[in-house]
Amino acid sequence: MKCLPILFAFVMMGGNAMAQGCADAGFCSVGAMQHGKQKTDTLHNTIGFSAAVASGEKLSWVISPQLEIKTFIDQRSYLEVKLPFQIVTGNLGTNLGVGDLIATYTHRVSTKKTDKQLYYTIGMRFGLGNGDDALNAKPLPMAYQTSLGTTDVILGLSTNIGKYITLAAGIQQPVLQYNRNGYHTTADRDSIETVYFSSRYLQRAGDALLRVEAKKDWKHSGIHGGPLVLCHLANDKSILANGDKIELQNSAGFTVNVNLGYYYSTEKWVFDFTIAAPVYARENRPDGLTRNAIVIPRFTFKL
Numbered sequence: 153m154k155c156l157p158i159l160f161a162f163v164m165m166g167g168n169a170m171a172q173g174c175a176d177a178g179f180c181s182v183g184a185m186q187h188g189k190q191k192t193d194t195l196h197n198t199i200g201f202s203a204a205v206a207s208g209e210k211l212s213w214v215i216s217p218q219l220e221i222k223t224f225i226d227q228r229s230y231l232e233v234k235l236p237f238q239i240v241t242g243n244l245g246t247n248l249g250v251g252d253l254i255a256t257y258t259h260r261v262s263t264k265k266t267d268k269q270l271y272y273t274i275g276m277r278f279g280l281g282n283g284d285d286a287l288n289a290k291p292l293p294m295a296y297q298t299s300l301g302t303t304d305v306i307l308g309l310s311t312n313i314g315k316y317i318t319l320a321a322g323i324q325q326p327v328l329q330y331n332r333n334g335y336h337t338t339a340d341r342d343s344i345e346t347v348y349f350s351s352r353y354l355q356r357a358g359d360a361l362l363r364v365e366a367k368k369d370w371k372h373s374g375i376h377g378g379p380l381v382l383c384h385l386a387n388d389k390s391i392l393a394n395g396d397k398i399e400l401q402n403s404a405g406f407t408v409n410v411n412l413g414y415y416y417s418t419e420k421w422v423f424d425f426t427i428a429a430p431v432y433a434r435e436n437r438p439d440g441l442t443r444n445a446i447v448i449p450r451f452t453f454k455l
Contacts, residue, residue, distance in 0.1 A: 201450065
């Protein structure tokens with residue numbers, strides 16, 4: 153644990169020096185796709201509390217306390233529900249509110265090899281807002297919104313390669329678009345501190361992910377880490393005040409994050425701690441998911 157502050161400082165410096173990204177629309181941390189998968193799975197129903205703290209776009213801060221509930225249907229299937237509360241503060245002010253609800257079903261598939269684990273996940277992200285929050289009668293960019301303003305389908309799977317490597321892949325595709333964000337600018341966002349990515353009536357494209365993770369488990373603890381590649385599958389679109397629909401150029405493309413995690417488990421609870429930062433990001437990120445670095449402590453109680 154003594155090395156974690158040093159590692160976090162390194163990731164913070166690396167993220168600021170090379171890129172801003174993260175770009176996680178939610179599916180990176182659920183079901184089969186979540187980091188540390190297959191390290192602490194038990195048949196316990198659980199209730200957990202996490203508190204993600206992230207450095208966002210233009211030195212804003214995003215704090216996300218989250219309630220996490222997991223309940224088993226049988227020995228190989230479980231449901232998860234995650235509900236965050238979003239607090240965003242920066243040079244435009246402070247906005248807060250309930251975030252988007254994510255509900256997933258995960259199933260462990262029977263395999264012929266006892267050492268082979270294969271999971272699949274299906275789920276939904278339900279946008280509980282439409283991204284139109286304003287402050288002092290001025291529309292806030294998506295970087296300050298508590299909801300993406302979409303309902304998305306989530307699909308994913310994961311498997312292990314031997315004892316120490318886990319692979320995961322997934323897709324998150326918006327199926328309902330009801331974003332009513334009002335923020336648009338024609339200014340050069342890189343030259344003015346308060347100019348953010350334009351996102352008026354944003355219509356998000358889908359995302360895909362590939363996670364490669366190495367892990368080492370001991371009796372009560374373990375570490376895990378590796379790269380997470382995210383691909384925004386197409387350019388997002390925006391609807392201007394005159395009704396014209398435009399493509400937001402360079403909003404499609406890749407983001408590469410690096411994650412490192414630690415956990416400690418007892419018979420009654422699990423504590424885990426994750427740090428992550430991007431090393432490469434797509435150029436245009438109008439969805440407001442830019443993160444320079446993120447820290448996520450979590451306590452999970454076994455019921």
